[in-house]
Amino acid sequence: MTFSWTHHRFTGGSLALDVANSVILRFDDERRTDRFAIAAQRNAFAGAAATLSAERDNFGELAPVASEMASLFIALREAIDAFFRHRVRTGKDDSGMLATLLEAIAATLRRYPDEPSPCPVDLATARSALKLISQPEPDRLKICPNCEWLFVDRSKNRSRNWCDMTVCGNRAKARLHYRKKRKGGPQ
Numbered sequence: 260m261t262f263s264w265t266h267h268r269f270t271g272g273s274l275a276l277d278v279a280n281s282v283i284l285r286f287d288d289e290r291r292t293d294r295f296a297i298a299a300q301r302n303a304f305a306g307a308a309a310t311l312s313a314e315r316d317n318f319g320e321l322a323p324v325a326s327e328m329a330s331l332f333i334a335l336r337e338a339i340d341a342f343f344r345h346r347v348r349t350g351k352d353d354s355g356m357l358a359t360l361l362e363a364i365a366a367t368l369r370r371y372p373d374e375p376s377p378c379p380v381d382l383a384t385a386r387s388a389l390k391l392i393s394q395p396e397p398d399r400l401k402i403c404p405n406c407e408w409l410f411v412d413r414s415k416n417r418s419r420n421w422c423d424m425t426v427c428g429n430r431a432k433a434r435l436h437y438r439k440k441r442k443g444g445p446q
């Protein structure tokens with residue numbers, strides 16, 4: 260099956276979270292898939308993010324992460340995931356995780372002393388993460404109960420439960436339906 264960066268993959272509501280969500284089933288050792296492990300997919304992310312990310316207007320056109328920057332970019336992604344996941348789960352910020360994230364952000368910013376145009380994805384991600392650290396409503400940050408992706412709930416009454424209703428919401432509904440049916444049916 261060929262892979263493509265669809266709208267569903269940009270439901271994080273923040274570029275930093277879309278990047279964190281490039282790991283599918285992060286906590287499932289057998290099915291975990293890193294969409295950035297393949298360079299072509301990582302590179303294609305730039306064009307897709309420029310069109311589909313909720314923050315696209317802040318960045319405009321985006322350039323792929325240079326291959327020599329790839330490992331730093333992955334370290335940044337992992338620091339983003341660890342810090343914000345911990346924030347959602349505990350309601351608190353972990354100083355050590357914050358330090359690791361700030362170091363990854365600083366290391367990325369330092370690599371671009373001149374403002375490159377178009378902006379590389381790693382630089383845009385570092386800026387997006389910095390913004391998200393100090394967002395005024397931290398309780399809008401959520402974890403999808405179906406796929407464990409991180410997302411910002413921008414709905415008016417903060418009622419969004421799923422990263423993407425059309426994907427995770429419907430899957431969860433179907434599972435519930437199946438379970439109910441099985442309960443009532445013959446064993």
Ligand SMILES: [Zn+2]
Pocket residue numbers: 403404405406407408421422423427
């Ligand atoms: Zn989900």
